[in-house]
Amino acid sequence: MSFTSLGRLLAAAAVGLCLAVFGSAAEAKPAYQTTEVAPGLYSFGAGMAFNAFMITDGGVIVMDSFDADFAKASLEAIRKLTDKPIKYLVYSHNHYDHISGGAVFKAEGATVLSHQATADWLKSHPSPDVVMPDRTWSGAKSELKLGGKEIDLLYFGANHGEGMTVFRFPKEHAIYTVDLVVPKRVAFTYMPDFSPREWERTLAEMERLDFDKVMYAHNAPFGPRSSVADQLKYLQDLRAAILAELKKGTPFMKVPDTVKLPQYETWDGYEEWLPMNAWRVLLEIAMGV
Numbered sequence: 001m002s003f004t005s006l007g008r009l010l011a012a013a014a015v016g017l018c019l020a021v022f023g024s025a026a027e028a029k030p031a032y033q034t035t036e037v038a039p040g041l042y043s044f045g046a047g048m049a050f051n052a053f054m055i056t057d058g059g060v061i062v063m064d065s066f067d068a069d070f071a072k073a074s075l076e077a078i079r080k081l082t083d084k085p086i087k088y089l090v091y092s093h094n095h096y097d098h099i100s101g102g103a104v105f106k107a108e109g110a111t112v113l114s115h116q117a118t119a120d121w122l123k124s125h126p127s128p129d130v131v132m133p134d135r136t137w138s139g140a141k142s143e144l145k146l147g148g149k150e151i152d153l154l155y156f157g158a159n160h161g162e163g164m165t166v167f168r169f170p171k172e173h174a175i176y177t178v179d180l181v182v183p184k185r186v187a188f189t190y191m192p193d194f195s196p197r198e199w200e201r202t203l204a205e206m207e208r209l210d211f212d213k214v215m216y217a218h219n220a221p222f223g224p225r226s227s228v229a230d231q232l233k234y235l236q237d238l239r240a241a242i243l244a245e246l247k248k249g250t251p252f253m254k255v256p257d258t259v260k261l262p263q264y265e266t267w268d269g270y271e272e273w274l275p276m277n278a279w280r281v282l283l284e285i286a287m288g289v
């Protein structure tokens with residue numbers, strides 16, 4: 001090994017160490033923030049994890065718990081605003097990374113609620129970190145009312161995970177949508193457990209709802225209504241670009257690395273995840289699923 005290559009190796013190790021140190025420091029103290037999106041309606045979290053909660057005269061409704069540490073921090077944030085009881089913890093869908101740590105709210109007396117499809121999946125795929133729902137709802141819509149406030153629980157069918165619930169707050173003109181809209185980011189890696197076509201259909205149906213603000217689970221606490229259309233447009237542009245490559249005769253295996261969408265260059269994950277996104281949609285085009 002030459003001095004030059006040893007030097008490069010040490011420099012790389014030093015960078016790696018710094019990243020590791022910063023990474024663990026960031027993990028130890030996430031800069032969690034509570035954001036009031038509308039009177040009584042809050043987003044809580046930081047960076048890659050935001051849940052939602054609503055304070056009513058009859059108690060608090062929490063949507064998603066992420067993990068035990070997040071749930072504890074979320075409960076602390078709620079307790080800074082109210083000492084009303086936590087009445088409900090509502091799951092958005094079945095994925096462990098969004099609904100672990102529910103025991104924190106269950107211990108406060110919360111009723112854990114999910115769509116029936118979420119509960120069915122959890123029954124056959126239990127996790128020690130996930131509290132089973134106490135109650136379920138089924139069909140396309142259910143109204144959760146508490147202390148003079150209301151949340152519409154909406155199910156659009158298959159799109160991502162099982163029993164994916166979009167929360168609509170009619171009086172607050174807002175929705176909380178988990179994983180289906182992530183602002184200014186391409187889709188996550190290989191779009192795990194997404195059906196891209198059904199995702200597009202769902203976003204088009206969501207656009208018909210009445211709301212002004214969109215609360216997210218990733219990247220930002222909330223943003224404008226237009227972020228739903230932006231997410232849909234990205235998926236449509238990706239599909240169109242893949243179909244154009246196939247039409248041009250680009251070899252199937254080369255399509256994902258050939259597709260470019262320069263209009264999304266500034267979005268998070270563009271360089272690394274665009275080819276992965278393209279693989280997922282290409283396989284759906286080829287296989288039907």
Ligand SMILES: [Zn+2]
Binds near residue numbers: 161
């Ligand atoms: Zn998910």
